[in-house]
Amino acid sequence: EIQLIDTAGIRRRGSIKQGIEHYSVLRSIRAVERCHVAALVLDASEFATSQDTHIASYILETYRGIIIVVNKWDLRHEIGLDKQTMKGRIKEKFKFASYAPIVFTSALKTDGVNELLDTALRVQVEWSKGIPRPDIRRTILSAVAENPPPSGGRKVLKVYSAMQDTTMPPSFTFFVNHTDMIHFSYRRYLENKLRQEYTFEGAPVRFRFRGWKR
Ligand SMILES: Nc1nc2c(ncn2[C@@H]2O[C@H](COP(=O)(O)OP(=O)(O)OP(=O)(O)O)[C@@H](O)[C@H]2O)c(=O)[nH]1
Ligand SMILES: [Mg+2]
Incomplete structure (x- = not known):
């Protein structure tokens, strides 16, 4: 309908x-x-x-x-x-x-x-599309390995994992060591990598970054 x-x-x-x-x-x-x-x-x-x-x-x-x-x-x-x-x-x-x-x-x-x-x-x-957790994790970790986040002085941003939380709209959580170190350009890089693999044609994607101690 x-x-x-x-x-x-x-x-x-x-x-x-x-x-x-x-x-x-x-x-x-x-x-x-x-x-x-x-x-x-x-x-x-x-x-x-x-x-x-x-x-x-x-x-x-x-x-x-x-x-x-x-x-x-x-x-x-x-x-x-x-x-x-x-x-x-x-x-x-x-x-x-x-x-x-x-x-x-x-x-x-x-x-x-x-x-x-x-x-x-x-x-x-x-x-409405949902991507399985291991797939998102693989895509994001390989994107990070290919182009690691720029370091901000002595602190180094690390991305440990990522998962899709919801569909309608598609929303993703990234687990990182320092949430304040995510810059707009790096967020966009991750989004481009995600879209290269899964498209999400016409769908805005929401990204959230959560602090995580390894
Ligand atoms: N050439 C051309 N004219 C169009 C087309 N679509 C709409 N029009 C013309 O544009 C004018 C407005 O068309 P509407 O369908 O009333 O447009 P609307 O956007 O619904 O307008 P409102 O609902 O009043 O805001 C009319 O004169 C239509 O004939 C189109 O594809 N080509
Ligand atoms: Mg009208």
Whole structure:
């Protein structure tokens, strides 16, 4: 069973009264909280507005599955962009959601709508996926061996193990000696390694670091 929630569009800042815009942003935020997978629908002729990136960050903060939809793709000739160029621009604008699938649609001509539904089902599966403990442990320990954490002076960060705690959303706990020594770039390295092996397409992953005495 699939339930679809349609939200009112969020207009560009300034084009209508601020009050109405504020209300439609709130409605979108409530809808994100109710969903498993969110489709962020962009208008190809307007590209991405600041409200679009705002909603995208909210989807990630709440760990919902995410799909980026480029609608009105029937206007591509007028817009003068091909798919690859458009994808490149979206990847640049939504760098923080690099794992989000991008789907091109024309609601007018109903193109890409089946692909969007298939993608939503796929992301739902990825978002619900559980990886066995020994597999995560092997992936993370080999990533750490390949590229050990940079040392911070005399203290050396050690990663002892990792496991997946929950699905929907996928959440992982890492057991380390010093929780305060995890830096953003090393966290991202671990996430990239995890995604190289298990994808988690469209699914934000939550990482927690717990102190552990060996
Ligand atoms: N060319 C083209 N026009 C589209 C497409 N999808 C929607 N439109 C047009 O965009 C306008 C708005 O369409 P709606 O379906 O009402 O858009 P919406 O995002 O649901 O709007 P609200 O719910 O009112 O915020 C209409 O004039 C549509 O015909 C599309 O894929 N291609
Ligand atoms: Mg509508």
